[in-house]
Amino acid sequence: MTKKCIPGLITIMLTAFLLVGSSAPAATNPGGDEAPGRKMAKQAVKREKRWITTDHTKHEILQKPFMSGEEVTQACLSCHSEASAQFHKTIHWTWLASGDKKDMKYGKAGYSVNNFCISANAMEDKSCLKCHAGWNGVDEGVNCLKCHGTEKFNYKEAFTDIQAFAQDDDPESKEIMEEIQAEVTNAVGKIALPGRNNCGECHFKGGGGDGVKHGDLDTSLMKPNKILDVHMGTDGEDFSCTRCHTTTNHNIAGRVYTNPAVESSKSLLEDDLAPKITCISCHSDAPHKNDSKMNDHTDKVSCQACHIPEYARVNPTKMSWDWAKAGDLKDGKPYHTKGELGKDIYKSIKGQMTWEKNVVPEYFWSNGTQTSTTAEDIIDPSTVVKVSHPVGDAKDPDSRIFPFKIHRGNQPYDKINKTLLAPLLSGEKGYWTTFNWEEALTLGNDTLGLPFSGEFDFVKTTYAFPITHMVAPKDKALDCTQCHRRDNGRLATLSGFYMPGRDKSTAVDSLGWIIILGSLGGVGLHGLGRFFTRKNGRRKNHG
Amino acid sequence: MDDKKIIKIYLYTRFERFWHWLQAFMIVALIITGLEIHGTFSLLGFQRAVNVHNFIGLSWLVLFAFFVFWLFTTGEWKQYIPTTKKLFSVVIYYGFGIFQGKPHPVEKSPGAKHNPLQRLTYLGLSALLLPVQMFSGLLYYTWNLWAGFMIPLAPVAWIHTLMAFMLISFLLVHVYMTTTGHSLFSHISGMITGWEEIYETTTVEEWELPAKRK
Ligand code: HEM
Numbered sequence: 001m002t003k004k005c006i007p008g009l010i011t012i013m014l015t016a017f018l019l020v021g022s023s024a025p026a027a028t029n030p031g032g033d034e035a036p037g038r039k040m041a042k043q044a045v046k047r048e049k050r051w052i053t054t055d056h057t058k059h060e061i062l063q064k065p066f067m068s069g070e071e072v073t074q075a076c077l078s079c080h081s082e083a084s085a086q087f088h089k090t091i092h093w094t095w096l097a098s099g100d101k102k103d104m105k106y107g108k109a110g111y112s113v114n115n116f117c118i119s120a121n122a123m124e125d126k127s128c129l130k131c132h133a134g135w136n137g138v139d140e141g142v143n144c145l146k147c148h149g150t151e152k153f154n155y156k157e158a159f160t161d162i163q164a165f166a167q168d169d170d171p172e173s174k175e176i177m178e179e180i181q182a183e184v185t186n187a188v189g190k191i192a193l194p195g196r197n198n199c200g201e202c203h204f205k206g207g208g209g210d211g212v213k214h215g216d217l218d219t220s221l222m223k224p225n226k227i228l229d230v231h232m233g234t235d236g237e238d239f240s241c242t243r244c245h246t247t248t249n250h251n252i253a254g255r256v257y258t259n260p261a262v263e264s265s266k267s268l269l270e271d272d273l274a275p276k277i278t279c280i281s282c283h284s285d286a287p288h289k290n291d292s293k294m295n296d297h298t299d300k301v302s303c304q305a306c307h308i309p310e311y312a313r314v315n316p317t318k319m320s321w322d323w324a325k326a327g328d329l330k331d332g333k334p335y336h337t338k339g340e341l342g343k344d345i346y347k348s349i350k351g352q353m354t355w356e357k358n359v360v361p362e363y364f365w366s367n368g369t370q371t372s373t374t375a376e377d378i379i380d381p382s383t384v385v386k387v388s389h390p391v392g393d394a395k396d397p398d399s400r401i402f403p404f405k406i407h408r409g410n411q412p413y414d415k416i417n418k419t420l421l422a423p424l425l426s427g428e429k430g431y432w433t434t435f436n437w438e439e440a441l442t443l444g445n446d447t448l449g450l451p452f453s454g455e456f457d458f459v460k461t462t463y464a465f466p467i468t469h470m471v472a473p474k475d476k477a478l479d480c481t482q483c484h485r486r487d488n489g490r491l492a493t494l495s496g497f498y499m500p501g502r503d504k505s506t507a508v509d510s511l512g513w514i515i516i517l518g519s520l521g522g523v524g525l526h527g528l529g530r531f532f533t534r535k536n537g538r539r540k541n542h543g
Numbered sequence: 544m545d546d547k548k549i550i551k552i553y554l555y556t557r558f559e560r561f562w563h564w565l566q567a568f569m570i571v572a573l574i575i576t577g578l579e580i581h582g583t584f585s586l587l588g589f590q591r592a593v594n595v596h597n598f599i600g601l602s603w604l605v606l607f608a609f610f611v612f613w614l615f616t617t618g619e620w621k622q623y624i625p626t627t628k629k630l631f632s633v634v635i636y637y638g639f640g641i642f643q644g645k646p647h648p649v650e651k652s653p654g655a656k657h658n659p660l661q662r663l664t665y666l667g668l669s670a671l672l673l674p675v676q677m678f679s680g681l682l683y684y685t686w687n688l689w690a691g692f693m694i695p696l697a698p699v700a701w702i703h704t705l706m707a708f709m710l711i712s713f714l715l716v717h718v719y720m721t722t723t724g725h726s727l728f729s730h731i732s733g734m735i736t737g738w739e740e741i742y743e744t745t746t747v748e749e750w751e752l753p754a755k756r757k
Contacts, residue, residue, distance in 0.1 A: 481585075498696040504582065505704070516708060523715060533642040536644035
């Protein structure tokens with residue numbers, strides 16, 4: 001090799017080095033370029049508010065004096081002729097996963113139970129019906145205003161009063177009646193697409209109170225800031241629920257007991273009419289900047305796992321509920337005790353519970369479906385019964401690591417039949433009035449047509465809620481080492497796959513360190529030998 | 544032998560020295576960041592360690608391809624042809640002779656930069672250890688592309704980790720061996736300036752010379 005070509009070679013090598021550098025992931029992102037997933041999502045929701053071509057207050061049929069809820073519904077249906085038929089087929093009406101009255105297996109109106117108030121007792125438990133979108137359970141028509149009324153108005157009370165005053169011949173009563181009717185008409189006119197108040201009235205208060213059930217859904221989402229929820233923040237994107245929970249034929253996209261929210265995650269580019277229910281719909285499955293390593297995670301890790309560092313960040317959520325402690329009375333009367341977070345930690349009618357805020361989720365592999373243990377299923381009372389649990393596996397290409405809230409319960413089961421029991425709680429014969437478990441359990445299981453042996457005890461249970469709301473701003477997303485660490489990482493309990501930083505082979509590491517220590521020892525001894533023999537031979541001249 | 548005169552010869556071209564130190568830097572950086580990813584300690588922070596590791600790792604792959612190209616076009620690869628001739632005398636020298644002040648049985652010369660033991664070591668390094676490390680690193684890096692074939696990551700990571708340990712061990716011995724020259728730093732300065740010290744009288748044996756070296 002002549003000396004001339006050396007500079008040339010060096011130049012080539014340096015160029016190569018720089019070339020690789022600029023395309024390699026480590027080349028930190030130039031300037032404040034927006035991540036592609038963010039850009040895409042902004043594009044997808046760029047349009048201003050949805051526009052409509054009608055003003056409901058101008059429709060004559062909505063201005064008449066209504067006598068009953070049913071009449072309001074008829075007025076709606078006079079234009080929206082198919083709305084009721086559509087709605088009757090949805091889970092919002094049937095409360096059954098199958099949508100078929102004969103298939104009672106899964107659903108609030110069926111054999112499904114949880115570890116909160118346990119069962120809706122085939123809709124016999126009237127207090128559950130507060131959230132049903134009908135005027136009176138499934139016996140009367142659809143109450144369209146439950147989802148489409150913008151005014152919070154107690155129609156039930158108003159119509160009871162109206163009907164009472166109508167019986168009366170007194171002109172004064174008639175006047176009052178007309179006044180109430182005017183209020184009703186005023187409220188009925190204020191019709192819109194469902195807003196947060198509509199959905200939130202039930203879904204923020206699942207389990208019978210604010211934030212009881214989900215942990216990522218509570219009244220703090222009525223008017224959240226961006227820090228609580230980047231999508232719903234009123235100082236940011238200000239999404240309504242239906243921005244993502246898109247709807248066809250009154251069927252609202254979302255997860256149902258047995259079905260994932262979507263069969264497969266596709267971006268709007270791949271399928272523009274797909275529900276916008278997944279993150280991927282708008283953000284794509286390679287949302288991060290510059291081929292960042294993060295994009296390599298999206299086939300195994302859900303977006304939610306890193307972008308919802310904690311849930312219940314404003315309002316507390318219920319974490320456990322021990323029914324076995326219920327029934328303690330003070331001077332023969334039920335009582336309740338408040339805890340640090342301002343929530344009841346003991347209630348005679350319900351037992352003992354714990355509440356938490358800023359909760360770190362638990363993580364499981366999930367393909368979007370959940371197993372349900374219903375009131376029919378045989379349980380093993382010597383274990384913790386998973387009433388609801390995600391289905392998934394590290395080896396399943398449709399599964400991702402997903403965050404969950406686990407609600408831990410202790411609830412009644414049948415010692416002979418080995419099934420979970422469905423006590424009747426509200427009403428005159430319910431446990432909350434009688435404090436009599438045996439009666440409440442007998443009546444409750446009767447409503448479902450399921451047997452009860454008469455012998456019961458309590459069993460520990462878990463119920464898993466996927467955490468998917470309350471997405472935090474990007475700078476609050478988890479740091480790598482929350483999971484990629486040797487000990488106490490967030491994914492410490494998940495096995496069946498190798499994760500750099502967390503996992504190692506003890507054999508390889510031991511062998512490695514033995515080799516290294518061996519080499520060190522070898523050169524150390526050799527060096528010492530040379531040091532002590534340095535006077536020998538030629539080294540005396542050059543040592 | 545005391546009267547032997549030491550002279551300096553130009554042994555390592557500028558390109559060879561540049562490549563040597565660049566590769567040394569990259570390997571040390573890869574070891575440090577690699578061990579951090581492995582969870583042995585934290586220094587740069589996991590994320591930065593990963594980015595630096597992947598960046599240097601990929602760069603090294605590309606540069607190594609250039610190196611191999613150079614090796615074959617220049618014929619320098621012949622310096623790595625293993626030989627058992629005098630191999631044992633070299634081993635015996637490092638095992639005994641060195642303590643007795645005996646001369647090295649195979650002095651360096653322009654035609655033969657490496658003694659038989661070095662040849663074997665560097666061949667093992669360049670032909671086995673480094674390629675295995677590069678290949679496992681590349682598999683590790685591209686794991687998402689073939690994870691769909693259900694190939695587990697663990698064995699890849701284990702091989703990659705084991706090779707890293709062997710490289711560390713090589714480095715330790717290698718650095719120590721540099722101190723066995725005429726003076727403690729003469730080999731190191733040889734690799735910096737290009738000029739190695741050898742005895743004037745050293746004759747290069749025919750078998751040490753590559754047949755058609757240009
Ligand atoms: C001297 C060469 C190298 C050494 C000493 C080295 C060392 C290591 C070590 C110790 C680990 C941690 C392994 C574990 O705990 O699972 C690691 C991870 C890794 N190495 Fe290397 N490595 C080298 C070269 C390379 C090369 C050439 C590539 C190819 C681009 C590469 C890619 C990776 C990748 C992808 C990881 C996993 C973490 C990450 O994504 O950065 N390495 N390396």
